[in-house]
Amino acid sequence: xxxxxxxxxxxxxxxxxxxxxxxxxxxxxxxxxxxxxxxxxxxxxxxxxxxxxxxxxxxxxxxxxxxxxxxxxxxxxxxxxxxxxxxxxxxxxxxxxxxxxxxxxxxxxxxxxxxxxxxxxxxxxxxxxxxxxxxxxxxxxxxxxxxxxxxxxxxxxxxxxxxxxxxx
Numbered sequence: 001x002x003x004x005x006x007x008x009x010x011x012x013x014x015x016x017x018x019x020x021x022x023x024x025x026x027x028x029x030x031x032x033x034x035x036x037x038x039x040x041x042x043x044x045x046x047x048x049x050x051x052x053x054x055x056x057x058x059x060x061x062x063x064x065x066x067x068x069x070x071x072x073x074x075x076x077x078x079x080x081x082x083x084x085x086x087x088x089x090x091x092x093x094x095x096x097x098x099x100x101x102x103x104x105x106x107x108x109x110x111x112x113x114x115x116x117x118x119x120x121x122x123x124x125x126x127x128x129x130x131x132x133x134x135x136x137x138x139x140x141x142x143x144x145x146x147x148x149x150x151x152x153x154x155x156x157x158x159x160x161x162x163x164x165x166x167x168x
Contacts, residue, residue, distance in 0.1 A: 010036065012037065012038050013036040015042070015066070015069065016034035016035065016036070016045075017034045019045045019069065020032055020033065020034060021076060021077075022049065022069070028051075029045055030048055031045075032044075046058075055068060086105055087157045092153070092154065093152065094129055094151065094152040096131065096151075099129065103127050103133070104127045107124070107126065107127070107136075108125050109161075110140065110160070111123055111125055112164060113140060113164070114136065119143075120140065120143075123135075123136040137151070137152055138150045140156070140160060140163075144156075144159045144163075
């Protein structure tokens with residue numbers, strides 16, 4: 001059966017998808033959006049990949065280039081989880097009345113801590129740093145021997161992260 005234009009387009013889109021995924025981890029590779037067209041942006045991404053990974057810089061996807069792109073892509077997919085740094089800075093504080101993504105994550109961490117220890121107050125994951133969150137933070141801080149202010153600073157955050165890592 002002959003190789004159809006549609007199959008060729010699907011293979012180019014697959015190549016572009018791999019290159020796009022790699023570009024999220026490796027800034028040397030320009031982002032190319034998967035559209036199934038082997039255009040100049042795809043050629044530039046392939047050339048950048050070839051330079052970065054020690055292949056001849058042709059812009060063409062030969063077998064060696066395809067195999068290396070697929071292998072690098074799979075390595076990124078199968079690699080260790082990437083750290084997601086959400087605590088803004090050493091001087092940042094999360095206080096009663098704050099809300100947002102960081103509070104959601106903090107409450108989820110506190111909820112996990114409460115699942116391991118009965119003396120840790122349970123807290124709802126609402127994204128609102130309320131009185132129940134303050135109580136849970138104070139209890140955790142007290143258990144760790146740090147100032148039980150009920151405010152999450154870098155020290156409290158790091159202690160909570162380490163606590164959860166030890167339990168994982």
